[in-house]
Structures are given as structure tokens and as C-alpha cells.
Amino acid sequence: MIIAVSGTPGVGKTTVSKLLSERLGYEYVSVKDFALMKGIGEPVGEEVEIDVDALAREVRAEFSGKNVVIDGHLSHLVLADVVVVLRLHPKVVAERLKSRGYSHQKLAENVEAELIDVILVEALEENESVLEVDTTGKTPEEIVDEILELLEKGMKKRVGVVDWTGAYDDVLQYLMLGGD
Template sequence: MIIAVSGTPGVGKTTVSKILSERLGYEYVSIKDFALAKGIGEKVGDEIEIDVDELSRAVGEEFSGRDVVIDGHLSHLVPADVVVVLRLHPKMVAERLESRGYPRKKLAENVEAELVDVILVEAIEENENVIEVDTTGKTPDEVVDEILSLLNSGVKRRVGIVDWSWAYDDVVQYLMLGGD
């Protein structure tokens, strides 16, 4: 089974993916490392630009029929049996990205993306089986417990459980309203 773990930067994808793969006995795959190893991605400044169509093709070829957890904020765009979209209160996303030294513009883009469900919407458009999980106030082990509980009970689709519209006032200072 291919499980893709996606979400806005800062929501806990890597930590959760590593624990999940360990608990399931699945191979862990970083989408970023895979793309670079296959020559699908290239470093441009501090970022990696990835050809998503080529990434999707390569993931399908490489991991079809294998048990893997694929970690990365583009993983919802590759072939997977189930996509887990991790969500986190946008203010916590801002604080985590700020502590990682993200430039103001990139921080604002990611806070806005979490606020308005960008990754979730893309995941739903690309995949039949999407499970949304709110990580706010939970330890990584609690998040993995929730994911495993949902998977073991046969849940294939659970979306619409998170609504950050009420949190706008909490994050307005992180947004870049009116442009640069």
C-alpha cells in the first residue's frame, strides 16, 4: 500500500511519516530526496523545483505494489492508495516556519495556504481516498494513532473536519495583505 502524507510546511509531515512507516513496517520515502535522486528536482536557491508530472510517473513506476509512506507537501499529487492530509492551526504553522527562518513572503504564503485548505483541495481533486487529520494540540504519536485507527477501521475518505476561517484574526499579522 502506498500512503502519501501531505500538508502545508510545518504541520508535522516528516515526523508523522517516519513514525507511521516504522509502526507499519513500511519503507519511508522523502518525496524531495526521491525527486533529487531521480533527477526530477533541482535546487533553485533554497528551494527545490520539481516536475510534478514526471514525479508522478516515477513514483508510480518505482513504488507500485510496495508498502511505502511517502512524505512531502507534493505527495498528494503522486499515485497513492490513500492520502493523509495533515492540518495545523495556521498560527502554529507561522510560528514553526518563523523558527525555521522562512522569509516573510514564504511564511505568509504557507500560512494562507493552511488557512484556506489549499493542500486539502488539491488532494481531493487528485485522489479518491483522502483522510484529513488535525494535528493541533496532539503529539506525533497521537496523530499516528489516529491515522492507524482510521485506516484499520476501513475509512477511505474523511474531509471537511477542519475549518480555520475563525482563525483569521489570529494570523492576519503573518499575511501579506495588499501585496509585497
């Protein structure tokens, strides 16, 4: 089974993915590391630009029929048996990214993406089985327990779990309004 764990930067993908793969006994795969190893990703500054179509092909070729947890904010764009989209209150995302030294522009882009469900919408466009999980105020263990419970129930789709429209005022200071 291929499980893709995706979400906006700062939601806890890597921590949750590693714990989930450990609990399931699955191989852990970082999208960034995999793309670099396969020559389909190129370092640009501190980020890695990845050919998403090539990523999808390589993941299918390498992991079809295997048990893996694929971690990365592009993992929802590969063909997976289930995509878990982690969500986190946009203000917490902003605070985490700020502490990581993100530029104001990158911070604003990611806060806006979380606010308006960008990853979730893309995941739904690409995959049949999408499970949305709100990580706000939960430990990694609680999040993994929730994911495992959803998988054990055979749930194929769970979306609409979060609605950040009420969070707009909380994150206004982090957004780039008026083309700043």
C-alpha cells in the same frame, strides 16, 4: 500500499511519516530526496523544484505494489492508495515557519495555504481516498494512532475536520495584504 502524507510546511509531515512507516513496517520515502535521486528535482536556493508529472510517473513505476509512506508537501499529487493531509492551526504554522527562518513572503504564502485548505483541495482533486487529520495540540504518536485507526477502519474519505475561518484574526499579522 502507497500512503502519501502531505500538508502545508510546518504541520509535522516528516515526523509523522517516519513514525507511521516505522509502526507499519513500510519503507519511508522523502519526495524531495526521491526527486533529486531520480533527476526530476532541481535545487533552487534552499528548496527543490520538482516536475510533478515526472514525480507521479516515477512513484508509480518505483513503488507500485510496494508498501511505502511518501512524505512531502507535493506527495498528494501522486497516485496513492490513501492520502493523509495533515492540518495545523495556521498560527502554529506561522510560528514554526518563523522559527525556521522563512522569509515573510514564504511564511505568508504557507499560512494562507493552510488557512484556505489549498493542500486538501488539491488532494481531493487528485485522489479518491483522502484522510484529513488535525494535528493541533497532538503528539506525533497521537497523530499516528489516529491515522492507523482510520486505516484499520478502512475509511476512504474523511474531510471537513478543520475550519480555520475563525483563525483569520489570529494570523492577520502573518499575511501579505495589499500586495506587500
